[in-house]
Amino acid sequence: MKISTVTQKRMLTIVYLLYILLFVYAGLSKLLDFENFSIQLAQSPMLSIYAGWLGWAVPITELLIVVLLVFPRTRLLGLAGAFTLMVMFTTYIFIILNYASYLPCSCGGVLEKLGWREHLIFNLVFIFLAISAIYIALHPSLNYLNISKGIATTLLCILSVVSISIVTILFQSSENKMHTSNPFIRRYVHGVLKSYKIKLPGNAYYYAGSDSKNIYLGNYSNPLLVTIIDKKLQTQEAYTIKVAKNDLPSIATQLRVSPPLFYLIDGEISRILKGSIKSWKVHNRYDGKLSFSDYQIIKENIVVFKAYNSSNNQYALGYLHIKDSLPYFFKTGLLQKQVAGIFDIDGSLHYDSQTDQVSYTYYYRNTFLIMDSLLKLKSEHHTIDTIKHVQLQIDTLKNRKKLKLTSSLMVNPSSYSYGGHQYVRSNIKGLYEPKKTWEQTQTIDVYDMNNGNYQSSFYVYKQADASVRRFFIIDSNFYGFSNNYLVCYDINKILEKKEY
Secondary structure (H helix, E strand, C coil): CCCCHHHHHHHHHHHHHHHHHHHHHHHHHHHHCHHHHHHHHHCCCCCHHHHHHHHHHHHHHHHHHHHHHHCHHHHHHHHHHHHHHHHHHHHHHHHHHHHCCCCCCCCCHHHHCCCHHHHHHHHHHHHHHHHHHHHHCCCCCCCCCCCCHHHHHHHHHHHHHHHHHHHHHHHHHHHHHHHHCCCCCCCECCCCCEEEEEECCCCCEEEEEECCCEEEEEECCCCCEEEEEECCCCCEEEEECECCHHHCCCCCCEEEEECCEEEEEECCCCEEEEEECCCCEEEEEEECCCCCEEEEEEECCEEEEEEEECCCCEEEEEEEECCCCCCEEEECCCCCCCCCCCHHHCEEEEEECCCCEEEEEECCCCEEEEEECCCCEEEEEECCCCCCCCCEEEEECCCCCCEEEEEECCCCCEEEEECCEEEEEECCCCCCCCHHHHHHEEEEEEEECCCCCEEEEEEEECECCECEEEEEEECCEEEEEECCEEEEEECHHHHCCCCC
């Protein structure tokens, strides 16, 4: 059935008006809420790296197409531009639905009203309208550019291939840069929810170890107190470790549990007490000569530590054997000083029993080290913030050969290693992160210990306005101490991966 020229012109006008309405609404909504749009682009699993310029390019392009559609002599160009942009949007949604590791939040405009699959159908309808309108616009009375249908078909095919290729290349390059040369753009995984919490008698508790069923907590205020909690944080039991009067530890002693054994370690006086968790009674005592701190049990009779090395007048990492005299060995050259080799190399030491690797994360700069169980350096990596050099003010105390830290910028206040992943709590706000959310939450960044690549981030909410001071990971659960609560988050979504 042949459609009259008048009807075709009316159909063409309807398509023009629909596209003008769509792009005016979409473009202006993005510009009017530009900060939120940029934040949402940065969370996209394929456009994060390009959020800066895309945040401006997309709405400006939409409004330019509107201008082209308004004037009769440029409407054909406007339709071609609208077709190209809709093909790009459709390719983007197709990749999101089929290849992205998670579905991001919407990015303004109509996307806020429709689900991803519904918007895919919506885009396909508008692509069909654009194609139909282009062929109608080739009518001699409307074809100001004198383009034949054959040329129009060829151009549409070329525009389709180019549009799909551009979006695909952006996806692949953005993902590569996000993980290897990230310019400080975090990608938050949503749906990491708090699953359990338990109230503790105080706020002096810390993680001492775990087994298949239970978590063991030590207490800074009472070195002989051990609290046992099930992994779902439903029950807790408290025991007092039995120790001979002559072996009573100082308040600096900390508990480490490596079932079936436990250790009471006092690095200040170089003493280790060992016993069985069946009786919670000390059976052996070992004394050495070196004062040490930040210790971790990595084998039944091996401890890694940090201590002051008088041979080079700075702190260094080392390991000792739990036997008579506590023989120790320094591994010099691991910790690189930037100022005095004291505060500037301070950090947190952890052992990942799943991969038999040791990590050390600097507090005041964006660097962490990965070592084997005997502290042989395997790799050095950087967190995604830009603090490469410590920002400290250090004074010398009067009449004493000691240093005092007067001010500092804490970059990575706490970290943990588990299952080949390095979890780092960051104090530095990244690009495109809302200030309000940053103030109400704490950010945990996740890295691959093998290559140092940034993986993703997630929020941990404060408990009764108290920050999470320390945390640990067991299986797919994040546990954090917040005030006098121990909270648990399910991080299964963090550990899910898709290959691109």
